Amino acid sequence: MDFEIALNNLGDKIKNTQDKILTEEATKTSYILPFLNVLGYDVFDPTVVVPEFTADIGRKKNEKVDYAIMVKDKPLILIEAKTHTETLDRHKTQLERYFTVTESKFAVLTNGIEYRFYSDLEKPNVMDKGPFLTIDLLNLKDRDFKELEKFKSENFNVENILSMAGRKKYVNGVKSILREEMKEPSEDFIRIFASKLINKHLRQQVIEEFRGYVKQAMNETITDLVNDKINALKDKLNNENNIENENIEEQIEETKDNGIVTTDEELEGYFIVKSIFAEKIDLNRIAQRDTKSYFGILLDDNNRKWLVRLHFNYSNKYLEIRTGDKESEKYLLDSLNDIYKYKDGIINTLNVVGEGLN
The missing domain is CATH 3.30.920 (Metal Transport, Frataxin; Chain A)
Incomplete structure (x- = not known):
């Protein structure tokens, strides 16, 4: 089955069954295990997907993470699962502890809908504070499929994923900064534009004046980009429909003699x-x-x-x-x-x- 189709089908299933899935176990069975299956992991093979994986932490024995995905007999991906109705922000600490005491290179925190992927890019064997990749199965983007492809069992390569994770970390960081600057441009950000457009000392009055210019310019730029994308899509659809109509008209002419x-x-x-x-x-x-x-x-x-x-x-x-x-x-x-x-x-x-x- 096509990977993208399978993920989209799982997203559709979630949309149609959310009100019927009421427990963590139901979330695991109905959403999380099918997700792992789409990635190519045999969820029925306990040597591949290990449920209730033991991760002893200091004096605490028999601490268990919900799933560990084994690659060459090593638990390289740990998965902590929560009910699909829960937000994930307050559940990361537990996964951090598991990550530190195992050989895992990746950790996933999920409620069956949102998947947050972590690694140890900043400090070896210490889970990063923020995820390098976040996937929402109810709002999948084209780039999500490409990133998830790297986690498929047949493609799994630690170095390739870490390379992608490093890029994503900085891309996500830049996006976060841009979002904040769009909400409220900082003085340093404003100075970048003002210094290129005027040849006088940038007093505070000038900075405040340019603050409005920068906000308006960014809003208009985003609007223009969105409109360009929509218009390009409309043109493409119109062209496809015109070609389709021409083909159908030709077929109609060909069949007239057949009654x-x-x-x-x-x-x-x-x-x-x-x-x-x-x-x-x-x-x-x-x-x-x-x-x-x-x-x-x-x-x-x-x-x-x-x-x-x-x-x-x-x-x-x-x-x-x-x-x-x-x-x-x-x-x-x-x-x-x-x-x-x-x-x-x-x-x-x-x-x-x-x-x-x-």
Whole structure:
């Protein structure tokens, strides 16, 4: 299964089940162990993922951390787990103690939704005060997938991860400083700009005057960058839709001689279904073929991988969703918007044809 799809699916599962997961054990079973499984660790092999790993601390014996991930028989990743409803800020001290008395190089504090990754970049065998990487499964970013790839069992390399951790530490530090400067620019920060723009002594009155200029300039710059990104995305989507429409028009012309007429409603239904698949798969893989009996929506333009069929050639309109190798379910549609009601079933067709999204 594709790594990104698996993580996104886990995030969706969390969104849909948060109100049903009420204990720490349930959080571990439903969220944390599946996360480790996505990273490629066999959670059923006690030589790989060790639950209740013993980490004796001084005179305290049999102190246990929730999980240790073993790499070449060494506990290189310690994981302290909390209930998904808990914030993590007040639970770091316990993990710090475990980290110091083991051979681990990485420590993870998690509530099943947020994962904070720590190492000992500042002082050997002493866990850093701040995480070098924070992952929120309910708000995954493109860069998160790239960083987590390094923690997959097949990719695990201590030096590579420490190199990434060192970079992330300073990048996160710069981002933190920038956030603070954006909220309230410091005098040193203001002087950087004022000294480049005026040729007079920077008295306090000038500094205060430039404080407003700097805040406004930063706000406008951020707004412009965001707008540029949105406009670029709109242009890309418009271009893709234009190409898609041109291809469909060509196919309609080709099928006219066969007595097949592709209607506007079928095309609208196709685009609705395609927008649903957009969450899970590259849209270039979703294709359509119209027939006299139905409008078919396929994976990889392969008839054996049909996903959804639109039966719009009758007075009543039906949506047919594939549920098995030779099984399907039909649903009566009062309007095309009713297609959205069957979003989960539509997405699950990818599992049916072997994409393995679960």
